[in-house]
Structures are given as C-alpha cells and as structure tokens.
Amino acid sequence: MPLDLASAEAGLSEELRCGLDRVARVFDEHLRSDLECVEGLVVHVARYRGKMLRPSLTLLSGLASGRAAITREHETLAAVVEMIHMATLVHDDVLDEAETRRRGRTVNALSGNETAVILGDYLISSAFHLCSTLGSPAVSERIGRVTTTLCAGELLQLSNRGNDALDERTYFQIIERKTASLIALASELGARASDASDAEQRALHDFGLDVGAAFQIQDDLLDLLGDEGVVGKSVRKDQEKGKLTLPLIRHLERMNRDGRSEEAREAFAAARDPERHATLVSRLREDGSIDSALRTARELTERARERLGALPASPARDLLEAMAGAAVERRF
Amino acid sequence: MPLDLASAEAGLSEELRCGLDRVARVFDEHLRSDLECVEGLVVHVARYRGKMLRPSLTLLSGLASGRAAITREHETLAAVVEMIHMATLVHDDVLDEAETRRRGRTVNALSGNETAVILGDYLISSAFHLCSTLGSPAVSERIGRVTTTLCAGELLQLSNRGNDALDERTYFQIIERKTASLIALASELGARASDASDAEQRALHDFGLDVGAAFQIQDDLLDLLGDEGVVGKSVRKDQEKGKLTLPLIRHLERMNRDGRSEEAREAFAAARDPERHATLVSRLREDGSIDSALRTARELTERARERLGALPASPARDLLEAMAGAAVERRF
Numbered sequence: 329m330p331l332d333l334a335s336a337e338a339g340l341s342e343e344l345r346c347g348l349d350r351v352a353r354v355f356d357e358h359l360r361s362d363l364e365c366v367e368g369l370v371v372h373v374a375r376y377r378g379k380m381l382r383p384s385l386t387l388l389s390g391l392a393s394g395r396a397a398i399t400r401e402h403e404t405l406a407a408v409v410e411m412i413h414m415a416t417l418v419h420d421d422v423l424d425e426a427e428t429r430r431r432g433r434t435v436n437a438l439s440g441n442e443t444a445v446i447l448g449d450y451l452i453s454s455a456f457h458l459c460s461t462l463g464s465p466a467v468s469e470r471i472g473r474v475t476t477t478l479c480a481g482e483l484l485q486l487s488n489r490g491n492d493a494l495d496e497r498t499y500f501q502i503i504e505r506k507t508a509s510l511i512a513l514a515s516e517l518g519a520r521a522s523d524a525s526d527a528e529q530r531a532l533h534d535f536g537l538d539v540g541a542a543f544q545i546q547d548d549l550l551d552l553l554g555d556e557g558v559v560g561k562s563v564r565k566d567q568e569k570g571k572l573t574l575p576l577i578r579h580l581e582r583m584n585r586d587g588r589s590e591e592a593r594e595a596f597a598a599a600r601d602p603e604r605h606a607t608l609v610s611r612l613r614e615d616g617s618i619d620s621a622l623r624t625a626r627e628l629t630e631r632a633r634e635r636l637g638a639l640p641a642s643p644a645r646d647l648l649e650a651m652a653g654a655a656v657e658r659r660f
Numbered sequence: 661m662p663l664d665l666a667s668a669e670a671g672l673s674e675e676l677r678c679g680l681d682r683v684a685r686v687f688d689e690h691l692r693s694d695l696e697c698v699e700g701l702v703v704h705v706a707r708y709r710g711k712m713l714r715p716s717l718t719l720l721s722g723l724a725s726g727r728a729a730i731t732r733e734h735e736t737l738a739a740v741v742e743m744i745h746m747a748t749l750v751h752d753d754v755l756d757e758a759e760t761r762r763r764g765r766t767v768n769a770l771s772g773n774e775t776a777v778i779l780g781d782y783l784i785s786s787a788f789h790l791c792s793t794l795g796s797p798a799v800s801e802r803i804g805r806v807t808t809t810l811c812a813g814e815l816l817q818l819s820n821r822g823n824d825a826l827d828e829r830t831y832f833q834i835i836e837r838k839t840a841s842l843i844a845l846a847s848e849l850g851a852r853a854s855d856a857s858d859a860e861q862r863a864l865h866d867f868g869l870d871v872g873a874a875f876q877i878q879d880d881l882l883d884l885l886g887d888e889g890v891v892g893k894s895v896r897k898d899q900e901k902g903k904l905t906l907p908l909i910r911h912l913e914r915m916n917r918d919g920r921s922e923e924a925r926e927a928f929a930a931a932r933d934p935e936r937h938a939t940l941v942s943r944l945r946e947d948g949s950i951d952s953a954l955r956t957a958r959e960l961t962e963r964a965r966e967r968l969g970a971l972p973a974s975p976a977r978d979l980l981e982a983m984a985g986a987a988v989e990r991r992f
Binding site: 361363365366369415419422423440441442443445446447448449450452453454456457458459460461462463464465468469471472473475476478479480482483484486487 | 693695697698701747751754755772773774775777778779780781782784785786788789790791792793794795796797800801803804805807808810811812814815816818819
C-alpha cells in the first residue's frame with residue numbers, strides 16, 4: 329500500500345511496485361529466526377508496513393538520479409531504512425503507550441512493553457546487520473550516524489515533555505532529527521547506490537529533509553485533528569504526553585506568559601476529553617494556528633520540489649514531486 | 661576497575677590498564693553530543709562501567725594471539741562491544757524494573773522508562789556507528805549478527821517468563837544467546853584484529869562462549885543468593901520476573917509435576933519476602949542444587965581454560981586463564 333494520493337498511485341510504475349514487493353521480501357527474509365517466539369513477533373510487525381514512504385524514496389531516488397533500473401543494492405538499502413523506521417515505531421508505541429497501529433494492536437499492547445523494547449532492539453540490530461552485508465563501510469557509517477541522530481532527537485523531545493515554553497526552533501530541531509534525518513537518508517542512499525554525483529546526492533538528501541519535516545508536521549496535525557478510525561493509529565498522543573507541536577506552539581506564542589501556561593496545561597489535559605479538546609481546536613482554528621502550521625508544511629514541500637531541479641527530468645522525478653505533496657495532503 | 665580477583669589484579673600488566681583507559685576514552689568521546697540532555701545521560705551511563713570484562717577480553721585476546729601491542733583497532737572494537745553491553749544493561753534494567761546498578765540509580769529509576777528505552781537505542785546505534793569507522797564490513801557483519809542473536813535470546817527468555825517447566829536445554833540456549841555470544845565475540849574480535857589464524861580465532865571465540873555461560877550462571881547465583889549491598893545492583897529480580905535459573909531448574913527437576921508447579925510459584929512469590937526466600941534457599945542448598953549449578957559453572961571455566969591450549973604460552977594467555985576463573989569466583 330504505497331503512499332496515498334490518487335495521482336501518485338495512478339502514476340506509480342510497475343517497476344516501483346515490483347521493487348517494493350522485493351524490498352518487503354528482503355525485509356521479511358532477513359528477520360527470519362529459528363525461534364518460534366521471534367517469528368511470531370516478526371510476522372506481526374510486518375503488518376505495520378504501510379505507506380512504504382522511505383523505501384519508495386530510496387527506489388525512486390535511485391531511478392531519478394541515473395540508474396535505468398532498480399538494483400538489489402537499492403532494495404537492500406530500502407529494507408534497511410524501513411527496518412530502522414519499524415524499530416522506531418515499535419519503541420515509539422512503548423513511549424506513547426499507544427494501543428493501535430495500522431488498525432492493528434501495537435506490540436506493547438499485545439505482548440507487553442518488555443517484549444516491545446527487545447523487539448525494537450532486534451529490528452535495529454537486524455537493520456545494521458543487513459546493511460553490513462552490502463560491504464560498504466561508508467554506507468554503514470551513514471546509517472549509524474543518522475540512527476544515532478534520530479535517537480538524540482527522541483531524547484530531546486523527551487526532555488521537553490510538559491515544557492509549555494517549547495519554542496519553534498527546538499520543535500524544528502526535534503523533528504529534523506527524529507523524523508526528517510532518516511527520510512533524507514532514504515533518498516540520499518538511493519542516489520548513492522546509483523553512483524549519482526555529489527550534487528545530486530545532496531539535492532536528494534535535502535529534498536528528503538524538507539519532505540520529512542513536512543511529513544512530521546502533518547503527522548502532528550493528524551494527531552491533533554484526526555480520528556483514530558481514519559488515521560489508523562492512536563491519536564491525541566502528543567497532548568497526552570505533554571508534547572507541544574507546531575499549531576499549539578504558534579497558538580501559545582500569541583498569548584501572554586500566564587495565559588500561555590494555562591492554555592498549555594489545558595491542551596495536555598484535554599487529550600482524553602473530546603468536548604474540551606474540540607473547544608481547544610476551535611480556538612486554534614480561530615486564531616489561524618492550524619492554517620499556519622499547514623502552510624509551513626506546504627512551503628516545505630514546495631522547497632522540496634524545487635530541490636529536484638538539480639536532477640534531469642524523468643518519470644521518477646515526477647513521482648518524487650508527487651510524493652512530496654502527498655506527505656502533507658494525506659489523511660492518514 | 662577491572663575484573664575482581666586478587667591474582668588477576670596483581671598480574672594485570674600496565675599495558676592492559678592503559679589500554680582499558682584508552683577504551684574508556686574512545687567510548688566517552690564517541691558518545692558525545694551537542695545536546696545537553698544527551699550529554700547528561702551519557703555521563704551517567706559511563707558510571708556503569710564496571711568490570712570491563714568484555715574490553716579486557718578483546719585486548720588480552722589480541723595480545724595472546726600474536727600482536728606485541730594493543731592497537732587502536734583493538735581499543736575501538738573493545739569500546740564497540742562494551743557499548744552494546746551497556747545498551748543491554750540499560751534496557752535490561754527497564755525490563756527488570758531495577759532501581760540500582762553499580763551502586764547508583766538506574767536510568768529508568770532516574771529519568772523514566774521512556775528515556776531509558778531511547779538511551780539504549782542511542783547506545784546501540786552509536787556502537788554500530790563506531791564500528792563502521794573501522795572500515796571492515798566483515799567486522800560489522802559479525803557485530804550485527806551477534807547483537808541480533810543477543811536480542812533473540814532476550815526474546816526467548818521473555819517468552820519463558822513464568823514458565824515453571826523451563827528445561828535446562830532452553831536455559832542454556834537463553835544464556836548462550838543473550839550473554840555468552842557477546843563475550844565470545846569480544847574475544848574473537850581481539851584475535852581477528854591481531855590477524856590470528858582461524859583456529860586461534862575459533863579457540864578464543866569458544867573460550868568466550870564458555871566463560872560467558874559460566875559468568876551468567878554466577879550472575880544468576882548472585883541474584884538468588886547475593887546481597888544488594890555487596891552485589892551493587894538489585895537482586896531477586898529473576899524470581900520476581902518469573903525467570904527460572906539453573907539451581908532452581910535442577911531443584912524442580914527433582915520433584916514430581918505437582919510439587920514442581922507449587923515450588924516454582926513459591927520461588928516467584930518469595931522474591932520480596934526475605935523469610936520465605938531464605939527457606940527456599942535452604943531447600944536448594946539441602947538437595948545440592950546450588951552446589952550443582954556452581955559445579956557446572958566451574959566445569960565451563962575449566963573447559964574454557966583448556967581451549968586456550970590452541971594459543972602459544974604468554975602472560976596474556978595466563979591472564980585470560982585467570983579471568984575465566986574470576987568470572988565464577990566473583991562476589992559481585
């Protein structure tokens with residue numbers, strides 16, 4: 329089920345589809361274990377595979393930057409990045425005490441936090457192991473560096489839980505590290521595996537960085553505004569966990585110090601009270617904070633699209649452009 | 661503070677001491693972050709560095725299998741293995757809800773489970789990243805494979821929580837994967853970095869496997885019999901978490917089916933009741949289960965020592981021999 333957008337969906341070449349199927353196979357085969365208890369968990373996690381945003385970026389970046397076809401190397405890199413992403417989902421669900429993921433139960437809800445913690449470790453280790461089979465220390469170095477950055481971003485977010493004075497600069501630091509860095513790497517590695525020029529690799533890295541930030545802003549908006557039935561995962565988790573996101577940060581910025589503290593507390597407390605939450609959201613709509621966050625996400629995707637100018641025109645580049653838009657226009 | 665044993669301590673050459681100091685420096689420097697919240701956690705984790713068993717094995721294996729001196733490569737490998745070990749400690753403490761580690765508070769007790777989960781991830785990622793700087797895909801492959809094995813061992817243990825019918829075969833499968841595999845790798849990599857022959861690498865790997873299993877049996881005995889003040893970390897965690905270990909498995913094997921279930925339940929329930937626990941331990945002493953477990957650990961270290969016969973005689977080999985004994989004879 330690739331990223332949802334009618335036009336992207338329609339234009340998605342057979343080649344990308346087949347490539348993503350092979351990525352899924354590499355992913356599943358590499359996680360196989362002789363232990364029954366591990367097999368059961370791995371099969372469950374395979375269900376979380378959803379948008380395949382990161383693998384799609386790797387394969388399309390590979391095609392857009394010179395290679396005529398998707399190679400085994402592109403597929404392996406795509407599987408590595410998706411495996412790291414999957415590990416972060418499993419651990420994020422522990423952190424968020426989330427119960428639903430992709431319309432199924434989370435590992436923590438099903439098998440307990442402890443199993444979810446170790447399963448996440450199993451996925452991270454497997455990702456690095458799979459990466460090492462490519463025989464490229466430079467690629468392992470990039471993956472190791474970015475995954476470390478990603479964890480640092482999560483730690484920065486955790487250290488700001490309940491911080492009603494979280495500013496926009498720190499918010500962007502957090503989302504760039506915890507989300508955008510891996511999406512940027514997914515694009516960059518696709519180009520690298522196609523022996524693209526440094527300029528093209530950089531352009532695709534920066535493209536991924538912008539798409540990733542936009543994607544996270546939209547994710548935060550869905551957590552704030554979405555319905556669990558549509559989004560397919562637990563919502564209002566950010567507020568419940570004391571995490572301010574862009575619309576709330578902009579809403580609070582408009583208030584004086586005292587009002588700000590009170591409103592932030594109200595936002596955190598309203599997470600499990602639909603009525604209070606609806607009132608909060610209407611205040612955010614009224615002062616334009618939601619529109620403003622959405623506008624920022626769209627500006628980021630616009631900039632992402634411009635960065636693709638460094639690549640020759642191609643159907644793959646068109647699809648990357650469409651995906652940048654889909655990152656924001658999605659409803660789940 | 662290297663592994664505690666008077667004779668080993670005394671014989672520990674200046675070279676090993678300096679090597680371990682450099683390993684600690686590589687470790688600390690690689691974990692540095694521009695984020696204050698990460699720095700604070702990393703400094704705390706550095707306090708957990710205790711026996712330095714694994715780094716010592718890497719450096720000594722390197723010296724015992726041909727190299728006249730400890731190289732930067734040995735030190736980096738030692739830091740990588742220790743970092744993975746540290747990550748497992750941080751996550752284990754979350755799983756065990758442990759509050760004390762190396763006489764200090766655990767990360768989960770101090771900063772919450774969520775921070776401990778992500779800090780563990782940060783350590784694993786940093787370990788792989790550091791490893792990649794060595795530029796050897798074969799070494800990255802070994803580290804990735806063993807870390808994955810280790811996680812599978814933890815999952816196997818988790819899936820057997822509360823299982824009063826856990827058999828010895830499964831117990832050894834668990835400890836070989838979750839503990840011995842990394843200790844074996846620590847020794848093997850030291851030999852590999854000295855360009856040792858395949859036979860020597862294998863001998864040191866198998867040496868580590870036996871030492872590791874013995875070490876874990878002793879760890880389990882300390883959890884059962886030790887005093888938190890002496891051991892330096894939370895005790896009775898195995899029982900509390902429904903984990904059967906070797907002395908209990910052998911004790912239960914002597915009983916009929918009904919008695920076994922009842923005694924296992926009593927063992928799990930007695931964890932937080934010193935009086936009931938003391939009575940349980942006296943039953944284990946009486947039927948020889950504790951002695952029998954200790955004997956097995958000693959047999960393993962004996963076999964480990966014999967494996968060193970594949971190496972030429974040297975002071976480093978003598979020290980490895982002494983360390984094998986210390987793994988079992990330690991009191992913390």
